[in-house]
Amino acid sequence: MFSGKSEKKSRPKFKISWIFAFFLAIIWVVVTGLPFIYMVMNSFKGQFEMLQKGVFQLPDSWYPENYIEVLSKGFLRYFMNSVILLVVSLALLLFITACASYPLSRMQFKTRNFIFGLIIACMSIPIHVTLIPVFKMTTSLNMYDKLWGLIGPNVAFSIPISCYILTTFMATIPKEVEESAEIDGCGKFRNFFYVILPLSKAGISTLAIYNGVSIWNEFIFANTLTQSKAAKTLPLAISAFQGEHSMNIPVIMAVLVLTVLPMIILFIILQDKLVKGLMAGAVKG
Amino acid sequence: MKNMTLAQTRRRSTRIAASVFLAPVLIIMVIYIIYPIFATFDISLYKWNGISAKKVFIGLDNWKDLIADKNFWYAFKNNIIIMILSILIQIPLGVALATFLDAFGRKVNAFKVIWFLPLLMSSVAIGFLFSYALATSGGIITTISQWLGGGKVDLLGRAPHALYTVIGVIAWQYTPFYMVYFIAGYSNIGTEIYEATIIDGATRGQYFRYVALPLLKPVIKTACILSLIGSLKYFDLIYVMTGGGPGTATELMATYMYKMSFQHFKMGYGSTAAAAMFILVTSIALIIQSIIKERNEDYV
Numbered sequence: 001m002f003s004g005k006s007e008k009k010s011r012p013k014f015k016i017s018w019i020f021a022f023f024l025a026i027i028w029v030v031v032t033g034l035p036f037i038y039m040v041m042n043s044f045k046g047q048f049e050m051l052q053k054g055v056f057q058l059p060d061s062w063y064p065e066n067y068i069e070v071l072s073k074g075f076l077r078y079f080m081n082s083v084i085l086l087v088v089s090l091a092l093l094l095f096i097t098a099c100a101s102y103p104l105s106r107m108q109f110k111t112r113n114f115i116f117g118l119i120i121a122c123m124s125i126p127i128h129v130t131l132i133p134v135f136k137m138t139t140s141l142n143m144y145d146k147l148w149g150l151i152g153p154n155v156a157f158s159i160p161i162s163c164y165i166l167t168t169f170m171a172t173i174p175k176e177v178e179e180s181a182e183i184d185g186c187g188k189f190r191n192f193f194y195v196i197l198p199l200s201k202a203g204i205s206t207l208a209i210y211n212g213v214s215i216w217n218e219f220i221f222a223n224t225l226t227q228s229k230a231a232k233t234l235p236l237a238i239s240a241f242q243g244e245h246s247m248n249i250p251v252i253m254a255v256l257v258l259t260v261l262p263m264i265i266l267f268i269i270l271q272d273k274l275v276k277g278l279m280a281g282a283v284k285g
Numbered sequence: 286m287k288n289m290t291l292a293q294t295r296r297r298s299t300r301i302a303a304s305v306f307l308a309p310v311l312i313i314m315v316i317y318i319i320y321p322i323f324a325t326f327d328i329s330l331y332k333w334n335g336i337s338a339k340k341v342f343i344g345l346d347n348w349k350d351l352i353a354d355k356n357f358w359y360a361f362k363n364n365i366i367i368m369i370l371s372i373l374i375q376i377p378l379g380v381a382l383a384t385f386l387d388a389f390g391r392k393v394n395a396f397k398v399i400w401f402l403p404l405l406m407s408s409v410a411i412g413f414l415f416s417y418a419l420a421t422s423g424g425i426i427t428t429i430s431q432w433l434g435g436g437k438v439d440l441l442g443r444a445p446h447a448l449y450t451v452i453g454v455i456a457w458q459y460t461p462f463y464m465v466y467f468i469a470g471y472s473n474i475g476t477e478i479y480e481a482t483i484i485d486g487a488t489r490g491q492y493f494r495y496v497a498l499p500l501l502k503p504v505i506k507t508a509c510i511l512s513l514i515g516s517l518k519y520f521d522l523i524y525v526m527t528g529g530g531p532g533t534a535t536e537l538m539a540t541y542m543y544k545m546s547f548q549h550f551k552m553g554y555g556s557t558a559a560a561a562m563f564i565l566v567t568s569i570a571l572i573i574q575s576i577i578k579e580r581n582e583d584y585v
Contacts, residue, residue, distance in 0.1 A: 017490070025385055028378075029399050031457065035418050036402060038425055051423050100310035103303035109296075115307065122318050124570045126518045128539050129563035130321035132328055132335070132546055132556050137321075156317030159310055188302035217407035219521045224547060235409045239525070242413070249417055256410050263405040278404060279465055 043067070043253035050250050066254035070241065075258060077229060078237035081147055082216060085233055089154045089215050094204055096155075097162040101200075102192050104163065105170035106178065116167065122160040127220055138225050145227045153221040158211045161281055165210075169203030170196060209270070209277025213263070234259055322563065328556035335552035347557040357558060360529075360536040361565065367452055367537070368516035372509055374456045379463025380505070384493060386464075387471040404461045412525030415454045416441070441527055444534040451523055451535050458522065459515075463508050470504035471497070510573060517566045538562040 042050050043066055044059040103109070104116050134153055135144075143149030173196065181195045219235045226232050232240065238255050245251040267274050329347050333340040351357055386397055403411065418425045421437045430438045440450040474497060482492045520539040523529065529536035529544065542562060546555025 021385055021388075024381075025393070025396055028382065029396060032402060032461075033399050034425060035414055035457075038418055039414055042423075055423050055425065055428050096309040096313070099306045103306045107299050107303050109300050109303050112303075115311070119310075119314070122314065124514050124566065125318065125322070126539065126559075126562055126566050128518075128520070128542050129325050129559045130318055131543075131559065132552055133321035133324035134317060135335075135547075136324075137316075152313065152317050156313050159314055163310065188298070192306070217409065219407070219409045219525075220543075235407060238409060238413050249423055252413065252417065256414055259410050260406050267405055275401075275465060278462075279469065 039253050039256055042250050043257050045250045047248045047250060064254075066251050067258065069251060070254045070258060073241075073244075074229060075237060075241075075255065078232055078234045078240070081230075081232060082234040085147055085150055085154065086212060086215050088148070089151050089158075090208060090212055092151065093155045093158050093162065093211055094208060097159060097166055097207070098197060098200065098204060099192070100159075100163055101166035101170050102196055105167045106173075106175075106196070107188075116163075119160050119163045123164065127157060131220065131224060134221070135224055144225060145231050147226070147231045147233075149225050149231075150218075150221055150233070153225070154215050154218055158214065162207050162211060165207060165280055166200065166203050170200055173199050205273070206277050206280050209274055210280040213278060214281075216262075325556045325563070326560050328553055329560050331553045333553040334550045335546065336550065340553075343553070347554050348561075350554065351557045351561055356533055356536065357538070357541055357561070359533055360538050360541040363448060363535065364517050364519070364537050366448065367455065367519060368513055370449075370452045371455060371459070371512050371516050374452070375460050375463050375512060376505060376508055378456065378460045379467050379508070380501070382460070382464040383467035383471055384497070386468060388489065400464060401461050403458050404465070406458075408458065408521035409525050411454065411458050412522040415457075416526045419450060419454075442531055444531060447527060447531060447534040451527060454526065455519070455522065459512070463512075466508055467501065467504060470501045473504075474500050506577065510577070513573060514566070514570055517562075517569065538565070 038055060041059060042055060044062050044064065045053075045066075046060070049060060100119075104112060104119075130153075138144050138149050141149075177199065178191055178195060181191050186194065217235060218233070222233045222236055226236070229240070238252065238259065241255045242252055270277075330342060330344060331340045332343050332347075382400055386393060406414070417423065419440045421427050421439050421442070424438075426438045426440060430436065439446075441447050478496060478500075479492060482496050487495070518539060519537055520543070523535055523537055524540050524543065527535045529540040538558065539562065542555050542558040545551045545558055
């Protein structure tokens with residue numbers, strides 16, 4: 001995993017400084033790992049078991065009753081909402097971003113630099129500056145508390161970084177590929193669908209991961225634009241369960257584990273690709 | 286049409302194709318980003334509760350109030366403290382972890398996987414997890430303190446500690462990001478340079494100090510910019526974990542704006558705070574970019 005160049009270097013000799021480094025490394029392992037252990041272990045406990053017997057005591061039984069409770073009390077509703085929102089937003093986002101990146105990377109026209117600059121400039125805009133007008137717009141268009149009201153904001157705020165990444169990616173495809181297709185009689189549109197789009201698969205899949213994760217975790221718009229269970233997404237599930245089970249910490253821990261689980265499964269399947277996708281947003285400051 | 290040269294027709298068809306391809310993205314961006322920015326500035330001139338149709342134009346009164354609003358500037362100060370400490374904690378720690386992994390290679394892969402884990406959790410989930418893990422009853426820190434014979438530790442409940450506790454949690458969340466970022470930076474340095482340095486008789490420490498660190502400099506700079514801009518926009522984690530409290534101890538510009546607008550229903554004033562946040566974030570971003578450009582031209 002990770003695009004590193006491991007095992008290239010000679011083994012560091014075991015000096016005091018390396019033992020010290022190892023010691024610090026283990027401390028950071030504990031700091032990182034402990035909250036996860038805390039979360040998983042306590043998610044199997046009963047409400048009073050956790051506080052009475054100590055939080056680092058192994059649970060009495062590993063029977064997943066909290067998980068059953070959470071799954072039967074509407075967790076799947078939030079989960080499905082998130083899945084639907086993700087699939088629709090991502091499909092729309094990837095398609096229109098690919099469309100926009102094509103002329104930005106491979107055509108010459110007067111307003112090109114201006115448009116590209118505008119899109120880049122939107123990258124560092126804080127979401128909050130748009131929140132009230134978007135809220136107002138959503139309510140007046142009767143999209144408040146509807147799942148599909150979240151598609152627009154999710155797509156819009158993923159566009160700038162995605163366009164930037166895909167435009168730079170498409171610019172690396174050699175000119176000749178397109179020219180030869182043009183000689184064969186391909187117009188701009190056929191060129192895009194049959195030549196450029198297939199060649200941009202790698203860039204698009206990186207974008208899919210990066211945006212997929214950020215849409216999956218999106219909180220601000222979901223919190224502002226939805227209210228009822230029918231429209232809420234997974235990031236809101238935790239506070240919804242907290243409202244119902246405020247004193248039952250183990251149930252909340254089970255909800256937390258269930259929200260992290262999809263990402264961990266994705267990480268196991270994709271490994272390097274996921275890491276690369278997560279880092280995609282870091283291409284430019 | 287008849288009098289057009291071939292080049293002109295080509296240019297025209299390019300223009301048409303470009304506008305068709307760009308239209309969807311531009312339309313969505315105008316609706317959801319560009320128009321709302323102007324609208325926010327517009328709403329900032331009104332007194333409005335966000336629900337009723339009654340909007341009272343009050344000119345720059347909201348702006349005058351905001352400039353005199355101690356809470357907003359306190360929130361801004363918190364943003365700046367988070368920004369500075371995030372850079373000072375996360376980036377050196379990220380470099381240290383990446384250096385460790387670079388030195389030991391595949392043998393410490395388990396470390397790498399564990400260190401990476403926080404990146405798989407959303408800010409919201411982290412916020413909730415730590416609000417329990419740092420609580421006085423059933424929390425991790427309190428439990429450890431009691432094992433060691435100490436009392437309860439209330440990290441989030443009191444004003445001076447709460448902000449630093451939050452900064453610690455943010456470091457927990459984002460250090461792995463910078464770690465992976467610097468691992469990529471290390472892999473760009475290449476094996477040959479390391480070997481050449483060692484053949485020349487340098488120690489590992491000298492290699493790090495005189496070779497790796499200078500070569501990582503551009504990566505570190507970019508990481509600083511990312512951390513900087515991110516710090517000014519923090520919201521999810523703090524909103525969930527402390528809600529800006531206790532009192533205003535961990536209030537940020539974003540949480541303040543959100544509270545004003547959606548809890549106190551002062552949408553006009555909330556818009557003013559949002560617009561001010563926009564101005565502050567954009568100007569800080571521009572200043573930093575120009576400083577970096579001045580310093581060395583070859584860095585974009």
